Amino acid sequence: MLEGNEFKRGLNKMDVENHTCSKCKKFSRVNTLPPKVIDSGLCYECYFKDDSRYPFTYACDAIRSWAGYDKEGTKIDRFDASVIRDHIAKILNMTDFELAIKLADYYMAHEDEIAKKSIEDFQGAERL
Ligand SMILES: [Zn+2]
Numbered sequence: 001m002l003e004g005n006e007f008k009r010g011l012n013k014m015d016v017e018n019h020t021c022s023k024c025k026k027f028s029r030v031n032t033l034p035p036k037v038i039d040s041g042l043c044y045e046c047y048f049k050d051d052s053r054y055p056f057t058y059a060c061d062a063i064r065s066w067a068g069y070d071k072e073g074t075k076i077d078r079f080d081a082s083v084i085r086d087h088i089a090k091i092l093n094m095t096d097f098e099l100a101i102k103l104a105d106y107y108m109a110h111e112d113e114i115a116k117k118s119i120e121d122f123q124g125a126e127r128l
Contacts, residue, residue, distance in 0.1 A: 021046055034108035055097070055104035059085055062107040065114050069122040 017030040021043035028043050037047045048054040060081040064074040067081070076084075082096075089099040107114060 019043070034105060036108055036111070055100040056082065058107045059100040059103035062103045062114065065118045069118065069125045071125055071128070073122070 018027045019030050019033060019038055020027055022041040023046045024043060026043045026045070030038060033044060037044055040047050057078070060078040063081040063084055064076055064078070067074065067076045069075060085099055085103065086096045089096045092099065
């Protein structure tokens with residue numbers, strides 16, 4: 001019982017942690033925003049409006065980082081990554097755009113750890 005209530009309180013607390021966009025004054029829930037967006041003081045829409053790399057390029061970069069590296073750099077290029085993304089989207093019954101948004105959001109939220117792993121992989125590949 002208590003655990004259930006504490007769990008509920010935790011959820012409610014997250015719900016009320018709102019973030020106000022400094023540009024358009026829109027409220028967003030903090031737990032729905034990538035850290036980068038929160039730091040910028042903007043809402044999701046304002047942050048990405050002028051970023052042409054969102055979501056497709058970021059989605060491709062996420063997939064490329066998982067494919068790994070060789071001496072030349074990433075093992076697959078952006079075209080290969082977008083073909084893979086498109087196939088997965090079809091299997092999941094999503095549009096390519098919807099999946100790209102999910103992947104781009106994941107990439108933004110985990111950018112630091114992805115970058116760290118990418119550097120390690122690339123340095124490992126160079127030593128071979
Ligand atoms: Zn805004």
